[in-house]
Amino acid sequence: MERREQRGPVRLDPVAQVPRMGPPVDPNPNPVLPDDEDILTYVWTIYKWLVDQLWVIAIIVIGILVHNYMAKLLKLSPAHL
Numbered sequence: 001m002e003r004r005e006q007r008g009p010v011r012l013d014p015v016a017q018v019p020r021m022g023p024p025v026d027p028n029p030n031p032v033l034p035d036d037e038d039i040l041t042y043v044w045t046i047y048k049w050l051v052d053q054l055w056v057i058a059i060i061v062i063g064i065l066v067h068n069y070m071a072k073l074l075k076l077s078p079a080h081l
Helices: 036-073
Strands: none
Touching: none
């Protein structure tokens, strides 16, 4: 009776999903610095968020200015309105 070595399925690297033949190779060796595409996406997201916030700030400032102008027209302090 011939004795065969029983081997299970080849374990895959959970990140790359390829058979592991040697030490794992990280495509981005510095984990602190993301890829260029990630940085541009992040910067664009922050820019869009700031532009959206500027509309809200502008509406609030215009509301305060109109409120103060109407108070002066009516000769009332803003506390009486």
